[in-house]
Amino acid sequence: MNDIDVEPVEEIDAPTGVDAPDYVLYGGKGGVGKTTCAAATALASARDGTATLVVSTDPAHSLSDTLETEIPAEPTRIRDDIPLYAAEIDPEAAMGEGPLGMEEDALGGLGGMLGGENSPLGGGSGGPGPNSAGDDPIGGDDGLLGGSMPGADEAAAMRLLLDYVDDPRFDRVVIDTAPTGHTLRLLELPETMDSMVGKILQLRERFSGMMGNLTGMFGGNDDEVDPEEGIEDLRELSDRIEHLRGILRDPTKTDFRIVMIPEELSVVESERLLGQLNEFGIPVGTVVVNRVMQDPSEVLGRDVGIAGPNHDDCEFCARRWQVQQDALARSQDLFRGHEVRRVPLFAEEVHGERLLAVVAACLD
Numbered sequence: 001m002n003d004i005d006v007e008p009v010e011e012i013d014a015p016t017g018v019d020a021p022d023y024v025l026y027g028g029k030g031g032v033g034k035t036t037c038a039a040a041t042a043l044a045s046a047r048d049g050t051a052t053l054v055v056s057t058d059p060a061h062s063l064s065d066t067l068e069t070e071i072p073a074e075p076t077r078i079r080d081d082i083p084l085y086a087a088e089i090d091p092e093a094a095m096g097e098g099p100l101g102m103e104e105d106a107l108g109g110l111g112g113m114l115g116g117e118n119s120p121l122g123g124g125s126g127g128p129g130p131n132s133a134g135d136d137p138i139g140g141d142d143g144l145l146g147g148s149m150p151g152a153d154e155a156a157a158m159r160l161l162l163d164y165v166d167d168p169r170f171d172r173v174v175i176d177t178a179p180t181g182h183t184l185r186l187l188e189l190p191e192t193m194d195s196m197v198g199k200i201l202q203l204r205e206r207f208s209g210m211m212g213n214l215t216g217m218f219g220g221n222d223d224e225v226d227p228e229e230g231i232e233d234l235r236e237l238s239d240r241i242e243h244l245r246g247i248l249r250d251p252t253k254t255d256f257r258i259v260m261i262p263e264e265l266s267v268v269e270s271e272r273l274l275g276q277l278n279e280f281g282i283p284v285g286t287v288v289v290n291r292v293m294q295d296p297s298e299v300l301g302r303d304v305g306i307a308g309p310n311h312d313d314c315e316f317c318a319r320r321w322q323v324q325q326d327a328l329a330r331s332q333d334l335f336r337g338h339e340v341r342r343v344p345l346f347a348e349e350v351h352g353e354r355l356l357a358v359v360a361a362c363l364d
Contacts, residue, residue, distance in 0.1 A: 017048035033290040038176035040359035046084035251283035262324035
């Protein structure tokens with residue numbers, strides 16, 4: 001763990017605790033500063049003794065850089081003075097255990113036939129299969145349960161998140177979500193998995209009948225395979241995801257915070273995300289406008305000793321500020337009824353406790 005100098009933080013009156021539900025999710029387009037906001041919120045949350053877990057599901061894994069310490073894939077306490085825990089989920093590593101975290105025989109042997117390079121339906125070296133040309137309608141290049149299945153990597157991340165949401169060790173969970181499209185696919189997984197269960201049952205019935213004919217021809221065991229065998233794990237996972245979605249839809253438990261930057265395209269993207277979240281019934285309490293070309297002392301209403309842009313002598317700064325003001329005005333109008341917070345653009349990269357404390361103060 002890297003040592004962090006905490007003295008400068010006291011000078012800027014860092015927030016102690018946060019006014020937020022048990023679950024805080026930061027979402028938005030890639031590169032807008034979700035990780036920074038999540039790390040700042042988690043630090044502030046843990047400062048009053050609240051056991052807080054900050055989780056990143058973004059494959060970029062910038063949470064380690066932001067908090068200036070190595071963060072493993074499993075929740076680990078990263079500070080001795082405050083109860084701050086962190087984890088960076090690696091969907092690809094989780095996929096190595098199976099895309100849905102099931103045992104290898106969870107589908108009664110059918111899983112090996114539905115995906116992977118040795119699968120007869122997979123197009124790998126194990127046989128030509130129907131997708132040898134990469135056009136398998138069941139599951140793409142890797143079969144129904146292979147890595148190319150829509151939502152497979154999200155399923156792995158979701159499976160791990162489910163464990164953390166109900167973990168009694170944490171009083172609050174702050175989640176730095178993957179970019180917008182991936183986040184929404186996570187929320188669609190219950191429907192996707194319901195469809196998968198139906199397909200798997202149909203295929204199992206088809207293959208059990210085929211194997212019955214073959215064993216009958218060659219005098220083997222003609223016992224029928226129960227098509228329901230092994231499906232319980234899949235249904236249980238689907239139920240757990242539905243449980244998580246119920247939590248996400250409860251405004252007393254969850255605040256989904258949209259992060260954007262003051263530019264036209266980001267405003268449009270954020271408006272679209274808000275509409276999609278409304279369709280899912282996910283409450284959005286806060287909209288964060290990040291990298292605003294405004295003096296930090298002006299945003300916070302007090303001097304924090306951090307340099308800001310010079311709109312008087314810097315023509316570039318003045319022009320960018322004018323562009324941002326137009327975007328800010330539109331965002332204030334579009335997101336009326338939501339808390340809109342501004343976080344200034346800093347002259348240096350935001351990592352380490354001092355600048356994260358400033359961000360937390362802006363979000364407070």
